[in-house]
Amino acid sequence: MRNIRAVAANTFREAVRDRVLFNLVFFALLMMAAAILVGQISIGIEKDVIISLGLTAISVIGILIAVFLGVALVSKEMDKRTLYALLAKPVHRWEFLLGKFFGLVMTLTVNTAAMAAGLYAALWSVKHPLAPTDIYILVAVYLILLKLAIIVALALLFSCFTSPFLAILFTTGLYVAGLFAADLRTIQTIQMDPATLRLMQGISYLLPNFQNFNVMAAVVHAQGIPASLVWNATAYALLYSALVLVTAAVVFSRRNLK
């Protein structure tokens, strides 16, 4: 445990010192611009725009960080050989991986929380006081964070056995595929033999179903989000990430370092 904690803390420190958190400045500017613009063009749906834009930005920025930093977690240490001294210490390779994972997830949590605060600030400036249903925005942000955790796990897995470029490609590809996973289940094809249909179904369950974490529509329309959905989504993210991380640990444990 202490090894994982040490690696996680260092990963977080690295992200801070590498000025990753500067993306928050960009986000803040974006939200401010949106709040001002939307105030000028009174279109009756100011809140909707701020919430949609804010959640989209949180998601997109989060994904960029998760993919690029996620891949760099391992590849940078391998390229720069910083890993060599570390793995010669009494620390298991899987402890190293888990530490890296938690370090980045922690970074993303801080980042996302800050962005959520910015979103609320923009919302308040556009229309105050805030409605009680606005609390659901936090739920939406939490679900986005769950999604980001899965993406980090995937990025980590790929960077354990392919080049950084390919790892980014595969992770992004899986993200896009995961978005359409649900569609694969409801695919309307008139002529498809049952075997292929079952195969498509199977793949649709294997892929990470990222749509599970998308409640933007509900939040924008001030619809409630049932607690059971949040629980299930959390369980899904935990389980899926665990599977990916275990696979990463197995792959990495036998990897010959150059």
Place this chain on the structure above:
Amino acid sequence: MAQAAIEIENLSKEYPYGFLHLKKKKSLEHLSMRVEDGEVFGFLGPNGAGKSTTIKLLMRLIFPSSGSARILGKSIDNVSMHGSVGYLPEQPYFYDYLTAYEVLDYFARFHGLAVSDRRERVAAMLKKVGLDTAKKIQLRKYSKGMLQRVGLAQAILHDPQVVVLDEPMSGLDPLGRREVRDIILELKREGRTVLFSTHILSDAEMLCDRVGVIVGGKLRGVGAPGELVDMKPQGMEILFEMPEERPNLLLLAKAAKTGNRFRVQLPDAELYRALDQLKSANAHILSVAQIKPTLEEFFMNLVEADRAQANAVDVSGK
């Protein structure tokens, strides 16, 4: 026989390469070796001979194709064993956004040292390697020599019984090399076992109790530096100067010439006759010395032999 600090048995490493990874390159073949407790062991070999490969295998950074090894009696598979081993990687590079203090503190955590212990140890190490004043500066601003010192510090921070150093002198200026040598000698005085790899023969001759010479992935010889070479003198060498107007001596034809200086080697029996010849020719004798074989020659012969064998193999088309 006391337990060896490091025991290597039949360690081999192959790398697949080429299209579809069908061909195999043998970077280490059936290495068997012992490093005794408390000795300084030098691992010698040209670049690509397999020294780094062996060390990385010991540190579980890469995995053997066959064979096994033990450090302090425990298999290299044993992760906790690393608590008693210190390792300095080749051309070390550490997190450049951290200061020396932070790097050492970070590494110290993995050895389970309590916070106060850690602070003490790190401070002591920084002082020992002479980085006390630079400890708050980020590593990205460090010179190569300073990085090497950080590397040494993290290798001995946890008071290890065995210290493994991969090319510890590479890229250092003479002052830096001297410092590293001093540290190694100090480690030996403290009773630790030191295994280090180098291709600088003079360092090995100076520091090591024993050396192992590895060429082309195979161990060619192990022993004290003196043991490895035939100590029989191999003749005499005369260094002399001749003016421009010189007679046509057979001697001169055999000599190596630099400007007006000549260096010639000849068997003992011919020495006095040659000196007479030179005296008659009005040569100015600079020095007369015994030719003692060095580790360097032993080494070079091995490398040549290995290269010849490799070429022979290539030519035969296998």
Place this chain on the structure above:
Amino acid sequence: MNRRAILGALFIVFLAAGFVCVWKLQAKIDQERSAMQLEREDLALRSPGVMKTLSLEYAPLMAALYWTRVVQYYGLKHQMHDQHLDLLWPLLDITTTLDPHLIVAYRFGSTFLSDAPPRGAGKPDQAVALLERGMQANPDYWRFYQDLGNVYYFDKKDYLKASEAFEAGGKFPGTPPFLKIMAAKIAAEGESLETSYALWTNIYQTTADKNVRKNAEEHLRLVKAEMDLRELNRLADEYEKKTRRRAASINDLVVTGLLPGQPRDPDGFAYVIGESGKAEIHAKSPLREDWLRERK
């Protein structure tokens, strides 16, 4: 080595068990989300202009993606027998704005936008708007005129405009004479079962889209049934002329030799004579609902 084999096996088992759990969880989540009607009931961005700007140079790709959503949307609604195709127009609007040359979107769209519920959205004006956009972007594609004619004829019941559309389409070089024939027929007679049958048959034979063909087939069956009913009513009138009373059942017609046997509708159900003395579709036939709807 043995230890490794055991660990390897354990790993595989763990993965398999894990994915089974993931499967189950996913099914639960799917259920909850569809209960919340989160899926597909909203487009986060409804403005086609914004979508086009956001797509940068990838607009045709985005159009293709939206097109698949159109097909999925229609298919899903059709499967669930849900009559509310509210999102069809916005989806098609975005699709054709992103790629004005996506012909299939216009053709599919015009069919299912204008067709009355439960088969379509019942918005023929939107279909006309869509087709006009298509014609503007693709002036050489004469089939749009045919589609336009179909919309005016079947759903807007504007026979003048329908005839004009077919006429305009027929003017293109290399078009089959079918268009000119239809133009003339509609101009002369307005709506007729023969014309309807001919139009649907043409759609059935020439379309590449499975959904459109299926739709045409369903319409054809109904038209055929109506043609049969018309014939039966004619025979019933003859019967009345001969016997001075309304036929009470199909059997009456058979007995008097007017019919060779019991005729059946395209679904295989026997036609009946209703209480009003008019021919009707059998109560149990799947065609009955459609037929009653058409009559209103």
